[in-house]
Amino acid sequence: MSISSLIGPQIPLLRRYARALSGSQASGDAYVAALLETLIADPKLFDRDAEPREETYRLFSRIWNAMPLNGEGGAGPSSASLTDRRLEAITPRPRQAFLLTAVEGFDPERAARILDVEGDEFERLIDVAGREISAQVASKVAIIEDEPLIAMDLETLVESLGHEVVGLARTRVEAVALAQATRPGLVLADIRLADGSSGLDAVNEILESFGVPVIFITAYPETLLTGQRPEPAFLISKPFRVETVKAIVSQALFFNELARPAARRTA
Known part of the structure; x- marks a missing residue:
């Protein structure tokens, strides 16, 4: 199968995830576009043997986390949405772990692979996210x-x-x-x-x-x-x-x- 046929079905869900991470649809879409441009330049980056959705999110996470700004707090613009404001208050890496499991539906093992972390580290990220969420709710x-x-x-x-x-x-x-x-x-x-x-x-x-x-x-x-x-x-x-x-x-x-x-x- 072509890469486009593997990635195409994942784009609507990836746009949702990117929006939640960045705080706006425009910003999220820019990162999705960056992923597509990267794969056009080097299709071999996509592991065809991997599960397509997991591999798409893994490559997106590499691009997202390569930007130093995305490792800092308050990454997204303030939003009128209560949910968006709550998300913006979560530390960046734990925010990714939380969204991958709570919104995108990945189990902890797959989410850990997407973020390229060991299981213990992913558990720590979930724990941090949970404590930061409890501070709000x-x-x-x-x-x-x-x-x-x-x-x-x-x-x-x-x-x-x-x-x-x-x-x-x-x-x-x-x-x-x-x-x-x-x-x-x-x-x-x-x-x-x-x-x-x-x-x-x-x-x-x-x-x-x-x-x-x-x-x-x-x-x-x-x-x-x-x-x-x-x-x-x-x-x-x-x-x-x-x-x-x-x-x-x-x-x-x-x-x-x-x-x-x-x-x-x-x-």
Whole structure:
């Protein structure tokens, strides 16, 4: 296949990514054009054996990161969009890691290859992005999980990002009571709970009272992935990876207008 046929389908998505990085569509498109010009000059730079979208983003990242200005804070112009302003406040390299996973949908391994970093370094970038995001949208988090060790791991993970865990619930009744008492800004929920009750039923009951983003963390993803709508926006399979949970927690809060700083909430 020709390089144009490999890259062509990636351009609309790459333009979205470039805009988010640069702060404007015009600036982002200039970098996309620079990528295309580079490949016209030297087509051998494109690895035809690699997955086309991953390879396109990898080459774009090399061009983007070769510019010293893009390693400095405040790369993009201020925007009227709340999301854009939040993005501009994230340190440049962690911003790339966050966007690649949260917006572009790459898993951590592929995103690390795109940025040409080792897995440990990519995990550090995600951690930095998560903490910088929490500084903007720190929230109360309720955890619905019947396994004590997993619940404690999730609590430690969430708190490491700067969020406040308002409580742990092991059953549907406990979960609904916790949510109604604390009004969390985010819910982490398992599906199968201690007394045989359903975390999905608990979440549905909570959502009848107020809107809140929910991340399902379950060993039974097939319970939710039925092919019917609506399906959950945020789903993590057990055993989970720490960097995956951190990325999705940040994503859920970052793009949710309901999330407010924990300090402004009342229990």
